[in-house]
Amino acid sequence: MSTHDLTVPVAPPAAPWRQRLGTMVPILVLAPSLAVSFIYVFVFTLWTLYLSLSNSSLMPTYGFVGLDNYASLWANRRWNIAYTNLFLFSGFYIVGSMAIGLLLAILIDQRVRGEAVWRTIFLYPLAVSFIVTGTVWSWLYNPVDGIQAFVRGLGWTDFSFALTANRNTAIYAVIITGIWQSSGFAMALFLAGLRSVDPDLIKAAQIDGASVSRTYRKVILPTIAPIFLAVAVIQIQFAIKTFDLVAALTRGGPGVSTTFPAIYVYDLMFQRGQIGEGAAAAMMMLAALAVVLVPYSLWIVWRRRAEGRNG
Amino acid sequence: MSALMIRDLHKSYGGLEILAGINLEARTGEFIALVGPSGCGKSTLLAMIAGLETVTSGEIWIGDRLVNSVQPKDRDIAMVFQSYALYPTMTVRQNITFGMESRGVPKAEQAEAVKRVAALLQIEQLLKRKPGQLSGGQRQRVAMGRALVRDPKLFLFDEPLSNLDAKLRVDMRTEIKKLHHRVGKTTVYVTHDQVEAMTLASRIAVMNQGSVQQFDTPKRIYDRPTNMFVAGFMGSPAMNFIPARLTGSTSIAVRAADGSDATLALAAPLPASAPKDVVLGVRPEHIYRFTTDLKSRKPAVESMQAPVELVEPTGAETLAVLRLGDLEITGRFEPDDAPVMGETITLGIDMSRACLFDPTTRALL
Structure with a gap:
């Protein structure tokens, strides 16, 4: 019976807030720059990719034209x-x-x-x-x-x-x-x-x-x-x-x-x-x-x- | 014939003198250790022997050749560096053959030489690896292999064991000794570790502040150091220096803990030119617990009282800090016979093994 007692999961003592803050700080500090880089690099890359397949002219529009833009690009000397x-x-x-x-x-x-x-x-x-x-x-x-x-x-x-x-x-x-x-x-x-x-x-x-x-x-x-x-x-x-x-x-x-x-x-x-x-x-x-x-x-x-x- | 001869060698950088008149000589097959505290010029001396540093004045002879202005590659030497200096992008085999390749040795001969050295150092299974994938001891072995494969006249070691951990250092020390025994090459070995120097060398040059203090066999250096620097540098724990006064031609007085003078008879009379005040140098292992039995075995043992301030058992031996006047000295005792803290014991000092120094010139009397 006593062996059973040993296997009962014991909740770890709640980490003191100071320690929790310590682990949070690096994440908090890095989060804005990570978010900004993510948006500027990945989101805009994907947006550009989509635009390149659209019929945008003076302003971005979202009519899908496939690879037409690429074709006309490569046709240009x-x-x-x-x-x-x-x-x-x-x-x-x-x-x-x-x-x-x-x-x-x-x-x-x-x-x-x-x-x-x-x-x-x-x-x-x-x-x-x-x-x-x-x-x-x-x-x-x-x-x-x-x-x-x-x-x-x-x-x-x-x-x-x-x-x-x-x-x-x-x-x-x-x-x-x-x-x-x-x-x-x-x-x-x-x-x-x-x-x-x-x-x-x-x-x-x-x-x-x-x-x-x-x-x-x-x-x-x-x-x-x-x-x-x-x-x-x-x-x-x-x-x-x-x-x-x-x-x-x-x-x-x-x-x-x-x-x-x-x-x-x-x-x-x-x-x-x-x-x-x-x-x-x-x-x-x-x-x-x-x-x-x-x-x-x-x-x-x-x-x-x-x-x-x-x- | 001497394999290496150094005559009145000087080295200075600008006005700063690094080496001030070094004279050394190594007979063929000898193992010379250059030992001294950091900054004593021992590594500079080695670099000058290797040709990596220029000579300001003096002569370096390797074999029967004056090599002052000979390129390192033509000096017929090999060197093992402190950092091993293995070429990181080459495999062990390439590291070993690099020198031969630079000299245009035929491939077949190279392969033969690598085989011989690899077998000697037991590094055959490492030949295809790169230095980054080797442990400290393996790198050390490869570095020695690179030196050995050259079959040089002179082997130079620049603190080769100082990057290893304590246990490995002792193992590699033994290995270097065995290796030297087997290949019998003249070796110059730089170290700051006096134990390494004592265990490996056939002769030791103790250096300090750019000059050789004493150049002799390990035993002579240990037993009859020419001055207080050598006496204090060689041996651990260090030799005790006890101020003493001459009370006759064959006896000195030493201040005991209670302020009274203890008179100790000298084993041999001092020359008449000796100063009134002297320094008595006693190694910790020449301090005993005094018994009549000891006196009958070692007639030169002199006794005096000393309180025990501190006891440090190390297992194999017990070190005791003893009070003498206003200074503390260290004695080395058998653990079974060790004094206890607070006790006042009757010391037996073996005067036949003690050294007397002149306190002003610091030289042995």
């Missing part, structure tokens, strides 16, 4: 250019700024004199807004009073540097400017990574007889691989959002050669009153981002599982 530009720009911009950032970080990591000065100089472009960057570089690219005029003034009268004036090269002007703006940022992250590497690792490699380049290739850079991913992911979302840089630098021109999806979406939604098609374009931007981020997060999950198995 300007959109095709914009979407191609997005991939062209993202590719060159990310690879370029990471390569230059890494190179700068490695050079600065060689214990150069006046390191803080170099660091500040290279990081400064990030402190300048895209609008200012775009405006200043548009002057530099301007054949009449930019670099071309300056070099010709020095005596090389045949010198030609007019990337933004030619519809085939204008996109590269945007890429170069983007790289200039953000390679300092990549450098800062890479430098932090390089500095976090255990100095004993480098000494061990030195004793093992590895050359400097081999030490970087085989020991240091693999160790900071997660930083490459972090930099790439941050740069990708910069690239896909690109709007103000192009708006200030080339205004999408010459012609439509440097149109970007973000500009196109803005144009459709707020200039031409084609909200439905604009929403479709916005969804295509989301798709572009997903192409990169979904495999990335799947890979993270896969790696974590793999580590769980081996560890």
Whole structure:
């Protein structure tokens, strides 16, 4: 009989209010920002998705038209250019700024004199807004009073540097400017990574007889691989959002050669009153981002599982 | 032939002198421990032997080669780091072969060397893992494997056990000793743990403030420390330092707890140059409970009265804090024969094992 007594469930003593408050506070503090992010990210994404399937024009309306907006979007040459530009720009911009950032970080990591000065100089472009960057570089690219005029003034009268004036090269002007703006940022992250590497690792490699380049290739850079991913992911979302840089630098021109999806979406939604098609374009931007981020997060999950198995 | 010779080695950063004239020499196959408190320059000295730090002045010879300006990779050394410094993105096998690959050793030879070392250290089953998946002791073993595979002239260890927990540290200490026995490589081992130094080394260099205080066998260092720093640093609990006055050429007076002087006869006469005031250094294990039987076994034992202030049993031994004048000394007793708190016992101090120091120069008399 006595064993039965032991199994009678006893209600746990009520938690004192102070303790309950303690567990509630983090939830209460986080709730508003969580709610806001949820609304802005998921609710508006779903709303945009719905709009992209509707016949909205100047104002959102809810007549369902299926994939008509997408079809008309992809039939438009300007959109095709914009979407191609997005991939062209993202590719060159990310690879370029990471390569230059890494190179700068490695050079600065060689214990150069006046390191803080170099660091500040290279990081400064990030402190300048895209609008200012775009405006200043548009002057530099301007054949009449930019670099071309300056070099010709020095005596090389045949010198030609007019990337933004030619519809085939204008996109590269945007890429170069983007790289200039953000390679300092990549450098800062890479430098932090390089500095976090255990100095004993480098000494061990030195004793093992590895050359400097081999030490970087085989020991240091693999160790900071997660930083490459972090930099790439941050740069990708910069690239896909690109709007103000192009708006200030080339205004999408010459012609439509440097149109970007973000500009196109803005144009459709707020200039031409084609909200439905604009929403479709916005969804295509989301798709572009997903192409990169979904495999990335799947890979993270896969790696974590793999580590769980081996560890 | 000596495997390592260091002559009048100096190191300074700007005006700050880190090493002030180091002289050391290791015979082939010897196990040298560099021991000292943190900041004594022992790790800097090791880094200079490895070639990771530049030499300000002096000479470092490895074998018959002056290596002052030789690159680390060409010094024919291998090093085990405190953090192990295993390459985190490589497997254990790649960690071990990295050095050989950098030197362009043929693949077949690499495989052979890995097999030999893995068998020696019993890490065959770990070869495919990454350092992150290893325990502390396993990492330690891999780090040693990476060093061993090189078959170097000189082995350098930089506090290799300080990241391990107490039990594992003792196990790995034994393992290092066995390993050294088997491979017989000249080894320089840096540690701040005097027990490690005592147990492992064939000779110990005790360092303080950038200079070697004493370089001798563990036994000589323990029994005849050249100065009060070495005497106090080596041994735990530390040696007791008791101020004393010379009352003749063969006796000293020590202040007892009640303020009176106790006269202790010295085991050997002091030189005439000895100062009037001296410091008597007695290790805790050379303090006994005085009996006539003890006196007949150890004729150099001298007796005096001391109250027991505190008793600390540790199981294997019992430490007792005893009052002498206005200072406290520690004695080490058999648990069965230990004094009790509050008791006043007659101490037997083994004067043949005691050391006398000059209080001004702090050197052994």
